Amino acid sequence: MIKNNLKQLWQNGRPSINGWLSIGNPFTAEIMAAQGYDSVTIDVQHGALDYSSMLPMFQAMRASGVVPMARVPWLEPGIIMKALDAGALGIICPMINNAAEAATFVSYMRYPPHGQRSFGPTRANIAYGGYGVEANEQVLAFAMIETAQGIANLDAIAATPGLDGIYVGPADLTLGTQEGCLPPAFDREEPEMIALIQQIVAACKANGIRAALHCGTPDYAARAIKWGYDMTTVSGDSRLMAAAASASVAKFRDLTKGRAKIAIKEGY
Numbered sequence: 001m002i003k004n005n006l007k008q009l010w011q012n013g014r015p016s017i018n019g020w021l022s023i024g025n026p027f028t029a030e031i032m033a034a035q036g037y038d039s040v041t042i043d044v045q046h047g048a049l050d051y052s053s054m055l056p057m058f059q060a061m062r063a064s065g066v067v068p069m070a071r072v073p074w075l076e077p078g079i080i081m082k083a084l085d086a087g088a089l090g091i092i093c094p095m096i097n098n099a100a101e102a103a104t105f106v107s108y109m110r111y112p113p114h115g116q117r118s119f120g121p122t123r124a125n126i127a128y129g130g131y132g133v134e135a136n137e138q139v140l141a142f143a144m145i146e147t148a149q150g151i152a153n154l155d156a157i158a159a160t161p162g163l164d165g166i167y168v169g170p171a172d173l174t175l176g177t178q179e180g181c182l183p184p185a186f187d188r189e190e191p192e193m194i195a196l197i198q199q200i201v202a203a204c205k206a207n208g209i210r211a212a213l214h215c216g217t218p219d220y221a222a223r224a225i226k227w228g229y230d231m232t233t234v235s236g237d238s239r240l241m242a243a244a245a246s247a248s249v250a251k252f253r254d255l256t257k258g259r260a261k262i263a264i265k266e267g268y
Contacts, residue, residue, distance in 0.1 A: 002128045004089050004138040006039055006067050006231070010210060015225045018069070018212070020236030024049025026060035028237050033060070039067035041233065044079065045094055046071075051082060055123065058087040062127055069140070075101055080108045081117055087124045090140035092167045097149040099156035106162035109141045114162065142167040142212060145200060147176035154200065158207040165210030165230070168200055186216035201228040 009016050016038035021029055024047065033040050040061060042054050049057075058068050069090035070083040080091055093105045107115040111133045121131040142165045143157060150157065158166060171184035174193060188194060197213065204211035205228055212231035215221040216239075221232035235243075 001131050001134050001138060004067060009038060010230050016231045018231055018233040020233050021057065022047035022236055022238045024053030026056040029057035030060040032237055033064035033066045037066055039069050041069040041071055041092060043071045045073045055086045075105055077108045084139060085121045085124055087127045089138060090142060092142040092144060094144045095146055096143035096157060097147055098153045099160055102143050102157045102160040102163055105143060106141050106160060109139055110136045110162060140164040144169055146172035151177060154203045158203040158209060163209055165212055166200055166204055167212040168197060169214050186214060187220040198227055
C-alpha cells in the first residue's frame with residue numbers, strides 16, 4: 001500500500017496546504033488536484049455532491065499524487081467506511097462533542113483489533129496497489145470541534161487514542177460558541193475567537209496530534225501556521241471560481257467604461 005504523504009510532510013516539520021472541493025465534478029477535482037496542494041478534501045457534508053460524485057472525483061485526483069480526503073456528513077459508520085473504501089486517506093468528521101464520540105469515530109476508521117471497520121476496500125485496493133490492515137497506519141482521523149460542548153470537552157477529545165487531529169471550521173465554531181452574537185465566517189479577528197482557535201491548537205500540541213484550520217485567505221493561513229497549525233485549507237473550488245470570475249468581470253467593466261460612454265454619445 002502507498003504511504004500517506006501528509007504524515008511524512010509533518011514528520012519533517014513542514015506545514016501542509018489542503019484544497020477543498022464542493023462541486024461534484026471530476027474535472028473540477030482534477031484541476032484542483034493539479035495545482036500543488038498537499039491534500040484535497042471532498043466536502044460530502046455541505047458540498048453539492050454525494051457518494052456517486054465522490055468516487056469519480058477520487059479517481060480524477062489519482063494521477064496528481066495529492067492526498068485525497070473527505071469530510072463526511074456526520075458521525076455515521078456507513079459513509080465513513082465507504083469513503084475510505086473509495087480511496088480517502090483522511091476523514092474529517094463534523095460535530096464531535098465529547099471523547100466518547102471521538103472514540104466512536106476512530107473505531108470506524110480502523111480495522112480490528114484497533115477498531116470496527118468492515119473489510120472491503122473496493123477501489124482503494126486497486127488504486128493503492130493492495131490494501132490491508134496496514135491501512136490503519138495510513139488513514140487520518142480528524143474530528144471537528146464546533147460547539148460549546150466540544151470546547152468544554154476539548155482536552156478529553158484531543159487525548160482520544162487513535163485520533164490524528166482536530167479540524168477547525170471557524171464558521172460553525174463561531175455559531176456554536178458565541179450564541180448568535182457573531183455572524184459565521186472564516187478568518188476571525190475577534191479576540192475571543194482567536195483565543196478559541198489558539199486554545200484548540202494548544203490542546204492538539206499537548207496531546208501530540210495535528211491541528212488543521214479552514215481559512216479564507218493565504219495571509220490568514222500563514223498566521224495559523226505561526227500559531228502552530230499543521231494544516232490549513234485556503235478557500236475552495238466554488239469560492240475561488242467565484243472570486244476569479246468576479247475579478248475578471250470587474251476588470252472588464254473598468255477597462256471598458258469609457259468606451260460605453262463613447263458608444264452612447266455616438267448613438268451606437
